[in-house]
Amino acid sequence: MHADVPPAFHFVLAQAPTPPVSSRLEVPPQPATEVRSESMVGTHPMLVMGTPEAAFLWPLATFTPPDNLQLFISAKLVHPAWKTRKPDFSSGSYTLQADAPFDLAAVRDGKLKSLKVSISKAGAASPEWKGVEVQVKAIPWHSQLHPRSASVPRLLYRVFGSPGNTFLVHELSGSPDFHHVLKVKFKDRSFTAEQLALGPLVDVNDMPNVRGARLKLGDSPQGTLLDEKPVSFKVERELLFHEVVAP
Structure with a gap:
């Protein structure tokens, strides 16, 4: 997907003064959770990050079943x-x-803790490893994603990973939206x-x-780590960009 990646750039997060309550970031109210019996059984393709001993998985969620569950998975791959x-998936x-x-849903609830998968590099014609x-x-x-969810108006990323291997993940909020992992x-x-x-x-x-x-490689935007002090970091690689629109 990104064979040649330009040098990483510095991204400085500037801490702004605490704004009045009326101007703070507000997330639109989401529709009430409905009791549903929709199946979440599928093959659920996922982005793989990290290493086999400390892997992180990001399912490519959509707004429709069986893929309308958005989650971050910490796992070991064997x-x-x-x-x-050992490969470096990052x-x-x-x-x-x-x-x-x-x-x-069984993975989310802790009822399913092991499964067999195949892992492929982006653009490859066949899997690089089978029976993982x-x-x-x-x-x-x-x-949980809902097709009538309202999009968050501001550009937000979540920090996930391990102390030595960190990622920014842009989650879906409402349609249209996009997966983006750095x-x-x-x-x-x-x-x-x-x-x-x-x-x-x-x-x-x-x-x-x-x-x-x-966020793009080469940019130097300003931002805020919510409720924290200023930080600076380098964006080393873009791992995923994928648009998602509800039907």
């Missing part, structure tokens, strides 16, 4: 070929596909595993939540 040389864009349909075992460790964050390296601070599990939000100041305003 394959016989990795006993001597060095490029890798996706996985389950060998058989499974219930994504996914061992689910935790679900740091999840959200590998980043923070310069002046470190996050604990507990802090990353909360998925802290980065608000890109004065930028609307539209595809043309998304």
